[in-house]
Amino acid sequence: MTAVPAGTANWSSSGTGAPAPARPAVPWLTIIPLAAMMAYADGFWMVSLRGAVGAIERTQEPFASWLRESTVLLPAFVLAVIAAVTLALRWFGPLLAGKKAFLTTALLVAAAGTVAGTVILAASEAWDYALQHDLMGSLHHASSVQSVEQLDQASLGLQLTAFGYGVGLLLVTNLVVTGWTVAIRGGRLDVSRQQKATPRRTPRRAVTGRARTVATDLRQTLAAVALFGSAAIHLAVIPDHLSHWVVASAFFLALALAEVAGGVLLLGRPGLNVLVAVAVASVVPLVLWVWSRTSGLPFGPNSNAPEPVGLADVAACLLELGTLVIALVLLRARRRETGEPERRTAASAHLRALAVVGAIAIGSLGVAGAVPGWLGELPSSGDTTHSVTH
Template sequence: MTAAPAGTAHWSSSGTGASAPARPAVPWLTVIPLAAMMAYADGFWIVSLRGAVGAIERTQEPFASWLRESTVLLPAFVLAVIAAVTLALRWFGPVLAGKKAFLTTALLVAAAGTVAGTVILAASEAWDYALQHDLMGSLHHASSVQSVEQLDQASLGLQLAAFGYGVGLLLLTNLVVTGWTVAIRGGRLDVSRRQKGRRKDVLRPGWTSGWVRGRTGATDLRQTIAAVALFGCAAIHLAVIPDHVNHWVVASVFFLALALAEVAGGVLLLGRPGLNVLVAVGVTSVVPLVLWVWSRTSGLPFGPNSNVAEPAGLADVAACLLELGTLVTAVVLLRARRGGTGGTERHTAASAHLRALAVVGVMALGSLGVAGAVPGWLGDLDTSGNSNHSATH
């Protein structure tokens, strides 16, 4: 990174008046178009391959499936593009100088999008094979064991072949899409942009001797991540309420109360939370985690399906990962407070790119969880092998 230009110097944490380098901001006008183009282009091939070799349950309404799934997976491609841009920023600096830096960055973007598309394609093919495998199992009584095994092996081989072809298609498509997008933008491929209206640090008396750094509106990166994770959990819990109303109203009330508590905790984390807020955030995260583990292992001792272990689904796994991350973050902030390091007063030294990577990653996980809970978007695979849209949370 280059040093801050004249006129952007600000006071350091030591109060000596030394200037600090400005952190380059994420070029969202570059990231969003590239991610969107690759998300919808790759989604077209994934849905097309599913229509050719996938399970019949997942081949209905291909256009609607392409539109829904590409939209849901857009944050994953945003994450991939930001990662590529961050790497290019570290290698070449905030300004791409020369054809080598430009072409390398374009290839990094295409490669990152291909990695994201490949992971999604692998998950889709694995899901199709699981559905087809269970279908072969249901034919066990109608056919010989040998014929069922042969059909199962043929299904696996077909999915692997489709995956191989798909990876090649994704790579070629992302190379073309990246070139088109850059050309449409007039040949511009920015890895950073100059921050506008940067907040100035001011010196103000601290609670202890000496001077400490004051930031107006600065939020610790850990607080931001935890807040976004709580908002994602709240969205998932709100999305699963309709499915629980039909068979257990108590669960719906619990999820509504939990979602409201998570939204409140997220809002407080974006400010200047005290110890009580951090403890409350930890409790809000650990309670649903304990209940989830209990319900998926031995089953809850109450409710309509008491003492019966429930299957895990996409929505509940995503919510648990977000809750676990929030719990760990709350514990870290509490330890920082008790250790006298200032806790949330301490500003995490992370560039705007790394901050965006963390936040978008959490958002991507949350969007997957919401999609897995909403009927008609992404369905969970139940124990019978049927694709349904019930959110087992």
Template structure:
């Protein structure tokens, strides 16, 4: 009863402030601006990455370039959303919410730089993967050839391939920078020379949901999706492992849904258990090997999917710990801006998407994969 009275007083105070125009509401993320900038840079940078791959990449990865461009650009779109959010958060901190001509120019430069950084990282990873495939192919050819004594020809060819990939990254970085500068300027021009770093959210009587709980749900949903994607593979290898991942995915999905509902303090210890158990098993399998199962004592190398799941489970553990420390049941005033809060949620979504894609190597242009195993090894 006392808690209800406090909430009613808070609602009355917010309504009074809004009626008298004393405070129009807190700053919010301009999602239209974020989405438009992230989309144009993600697909334009993806085009250049596909072009470089077609010019100097491994022949195995140059099949169906349009499908690869559409698929991989969509895959990394959440990463570009994170980059744009980070740039706008920095601009909001440096220049304030009111757009001016000079601050708009600097904000546009920050956004273009953030997108270019993501694009350079992507083409660097893609080029490194191409070089590995080309090196493996050269080693195979050298092993069947008797015209190159002491593998001298293979070493020279590998060196030439490495130099070609490095030049591709350098030239590609310049093309990405110019492209992103033009695209961000084009978006700003379409919006009438304005680049909003924040928008005003009207106050309502309804109390906002704690972003820590939204972040917790995002981490749980992401890890549940990754675990669910590897169930068929583990069932074919060891039925007990497949059942474990099925139960773990169902538990994390249920906990994610519950975390968005009413707060129950018993929920957070359950989240901690659903995160610690797979983390401990993963660390054991990658350091000393599991003491049971058909591959007992065998060390497994880390892959993209299991690393992403581990990061998400660690995030869920930290979020659950932070929520468990709260003594009161009322939402607290956020300590950081809406941009930073949204940044953490979108980052969790991006990690989940990348990890889920990591369970299907065919998404990365690997023609020898069926799409049902991790990039390097089965998850966990």
């Protein structure tokens, strides 16, 4: 734990000539090790529980499954740790002073990792039960209905018991891992790092303009990351569609290229036409997805047949919906041009990281769900039908 020496704060000259403290920035050297340790440690217990009580379809190659799934889920744990240090930053300030603040922050980190692991474990156990339920249904013709129902109830009870044990294991593991990681780092647990500001004087007009664009820059960055995530998901589903419907693969390729181009333009200074194009590129696949999952598209190999909902298409739709909302907000702000400055808060860098890492986490789950076998034979969007939607 680092102390706060008196008179060591970094100061820089603002546009008004008054001194301004250096802005807190995200301590990635603290967040990444903590998140990685919890992701791979929790992933070990999840795969172990699956091997003990999970569906047989998901118990093959345990080491490869642990390595692959823990890597895919790493952004979710990064998101959890950022949320914990952001809360600690608001409670205790940019530097932890005293044992109470230090221990509370460590407990927050372990609790946040446990919450993330618990949500993932619940989804894994639910999927195992669904697969086992289908297997019990296939035994209907070979066994009595009563015995099938008994087996199904026993399977549900087993999954609930495994979930309870798993939550306890995750909590204890994350407490140990957090303490161990902090000890390896020499007892340091940073909730922020001081980002030095430039010492030169900045004109008042430039300072006001920069403050006004803080929120706009955050929205543009988040929309760009969401577009890149959607593009990655669309590229991942192309191989699955090539052998069934080439038109769908061509659509996904064109859509991915358009999303990448839109994301790149959003990282610069997008004009009105770019924002409109981004909104259109987001709303079109959303409309096609709703159409295909309700009544079915009137064309393609499985015309007029509703398609099942999968992890990849849900992740892509979440990212596209977020992009659409941000594009509409930016379009509205562009028209209004109120000129009111938007001030940067002490946790703005952390909030920016939360938003961006959240989009990355959704994108990584979507890509994993689009590749057959990556998450234990989860059905991809092209397993049963092959339209030009996710």
